[in-house]
Amino acid sequence: MKKIVLFSSIALLLISMSNMAGAAGKAQISYTLTFPEAQAHYVDVEMRVKGLAQQTTSLKMPVWTPGSYLVREFSKNVESFSAWHGGDRLTAGKTSKNTWQINTAGVTELTVKYRVYAFEISVRTAFVDASHAFLSTSGIFMYPQGMLDQPSTIKIIPYKGWDKVSTSLATVGKDPFTVTAPNYDILFDSPIEVGNQDIFDFDVDGTHYEVAMYGGGNYDKERLKVDMAKIIREQASIFGENPNKRYVFIVHNFQRGGGGLEHLSSTVLGASRDGYGDEKGYQGFLELVAHEHFHLWNVKRLRPIALGPFDYEKENYTTNLWIAEGFTAYFEGKVIRHAQMYPVETYLTSLAADINGIENSQGAKVQSASESSFDAWIKYYRPDENSSNSSVSYYSKGAVIGYLMDLEIINSSNGKYSLNDVMNYMYNEYYKTRKRGYTDAEFKAGVEKFAGKNFDDFYKKYVYGVEPVDNTKYLGYAGYKLVNELADNNAPSLGIATSKGDGIVVTAVARNGAAWVDGINVNDEITAIDGAAVTDLNAVINSKKPGDNINVTVIRDGRQLVLPVTLLKATRVRYKIEPVDNASEKQLTVRKKWLKL
Incomplete structure (x- = not known):
């Protein structure tokens, strides 16, 4: 009897889904954005849906934004929700924290109006004031349940004095203030900057780049064009292609700024407006560019299998953020070094800082890279007074694992292969050929393919375990050693x-x-x-x-x-990386490959 009941339930569910899919296939979705009270941090949204055929229509707001692994409850910023058919107000009400249900019996189209309060400065949240609007789209746009695959059009009516729009979304005709998205995955992955941002552009091997600078700053456009192009070209050489024909950098320059969030064909960066003038600040900005741009391959296309297609209503768990983010952190420095923009000493100092971070972390003795990845939703973005004792960053631990794997592959292959070859292979095999994400086992197999050896013990120690990293062994492959500058400290x-x-x-x-x-x-x-x-x-x-x-x-x-x-x-260490005396021929071969000497 239970089996019969279950079959009947599944049959009804399939019929319901089929009806919804049919309705979705006819739907036309559009939005109009206005800013009547930009100074008070509001954006007004008018959403129109045509071609409805269902008795009720549910609209949903994402609870998180891809790339930032925390449920942020964007619906908390929504006010004044109402639904209309012509001049008649439709019955509507909330059925969950992020769901509004509308009675659409006998109605083929509706108009929904709501306001979003946007006053959180970060690369992952919307912000509006009289000077500009940054629309982090997952916190602005509702979507009809069951219609994530549907296209939509967005018309922006700018606040007084605003005359520019920067986004990777395609424009409709020649109107820069009307853009379109082929589906909601693209829409939620395409932030929009509206205002008077300073825009400059350049081309790199057939890809057009736009840089939109908000907030002013002491940046040198011509220098940035040259240096950003070097980074882009070096990264594309790893994967064998640049999949974008157009890419947008949205840069928010504040008195103190930082951080970045990757998207499929764009990124949002936070920077300090006066930080470009000294070499340390400028180098930090280039590292941020290198990190977020590398994500257009690693995460946005080459990805853990759990990270897409997305469920926007709950956590999307993966144990591989140490690859998605940690490897990206490792490659940000390696790419700049390989583009000959870092002297070797600067790169090794940067790597030593990553090593020191792990060696001085009490949490690294408790939480593994795999666990850190899985628990990002409840730990990484919610640190407390004990976090340093109980958790490790998947960024820093992943970066260290990345350099260990890189040197192991180079050494085992006698300088023939490196971690670059693993990333190229995985990108082509899983993103381009299989058109899906990879599993833990599949990425491990990719590493083993180029190392020519089993990585069971490596994963047991450093990915799933918390054993101390044998930096001496791996740096020794390249003829380097760690020197603890605090070794004689008896403080x-x-x-x-x-x-x-x-x-x-x-x-x-x-x-x-x-x-x-x-x-x-x-x-x-x-x-x-x-x-x-x-x-x-x-x-x-x-x-x-x-x-x-x-x-x-x-x-x-x-x-x-x-x-x-x-x-x-005091047990704190401060390592620096130094060359060993009389490095062997093989060590020099590994060093040359690793650092592109």
Whole structure:
């Protein structure tokens, strides 16, 4: 009986889906955006759907945006929802946190009106004010349930004084303020910048690039054109092609800015408007360009199998963000080095910083790269006072795994192959030929194909496990070694981080440090050491030695406590990478391939 009931339920579901698909096939969807109160951070959306045939129509708002693995609940910013057929208001109401259901019995078309409050500055959230509108599309546009594959048209009526639109979406005719998307996956992957942004462009081997700069800055357009082109050309050489004919960089320049979010044919970058003038700031911007542009292959096309087609209503879990993001972090530096834009010393200093980050991470001893990837939805974007003890970044751990794999492949193949060949093969095999994402096992097999050896033990240690990384072994392949500049340091340590405001307030306690062992807590305010008031904690601690016993006076929840603490030796490392003496011929071969000497 249960089997019969189940079959009947499935049959009804298929009939329902078929009816919806039929309705969706006839649907015409369009949006009109206006900004009557841009100064108050609102965009008004009018959505029209024609060709309906169902009794009810449900509209949904995504709860997250691809590339940023956190449920952000974009529907919280929606106000004043109403549905209309001509001049008649239709019955409508919310049925879930991100779903509005409309009674469309006997109605073939409807108009929906709603407002979105947009006042969060980031590369992944919408922001509107009188100077511009950044439309992070997954937080602006609702979609009809069951119609993600449908095209749509967006008409933008700009706020007063705005005269430019920058987006990778195709224009309708010659009107730059009317654009179209072939489906919602493309629409939600195509941010839109509207305002008076400074636009410059250039071409790289048949691909046209537009750079839209909002917020001003001390950037040199001609220098950026040359250097961005070098990065783009080097990256395309890894994969054998640039799949885009047109690509858009949207750059938001603020007093302090950072971060980026990749898209299929565009990216959004955050930068400091006055940071282009010094070499460190300029180099940092180029690294951001290299990172996000590399994603047009790695993630947007070559991707873990869970990352597409997307479910926009819940988490999309993968254990491979250490590849998707971590490898991209590794290649951002490698690409710049291979384009001869980094001296070798600068590249090795950057790599050493990644290694130091992992070696000094207590969380790296607890959480694996695979676990970090899977738990991104609940941990990476929601750090707390204990995150440094309990988690590791899939960016930094993935970057370290990337360099280990690269050197293993180069060494095992005697300089014939590198991680570049793995990425090229995986891109062509899975994105272009099989037209799908890869599984954990398939990516591992791709690595083994070019290394010519089994990677079971490697994955057990470094991907699924938390064993300390054998940097000496892998750097040794290229004739390099790690030197700990703090090796002779015998400084004492409390093992805490403190705030820089009024008072000395503990903000983090390192696992197994002196404070951890003897009970100093986050939010404790340290007022005295051995009965003497303290204003410069570092100076007091540095006057001691490991093993010394001190009494730490703290204020906790309004009460004074005196905690006996035994200072421990600081365990922090600071590695630099140096060449070994008398490198062998094979080591020099590996080094040449790895660093493109």
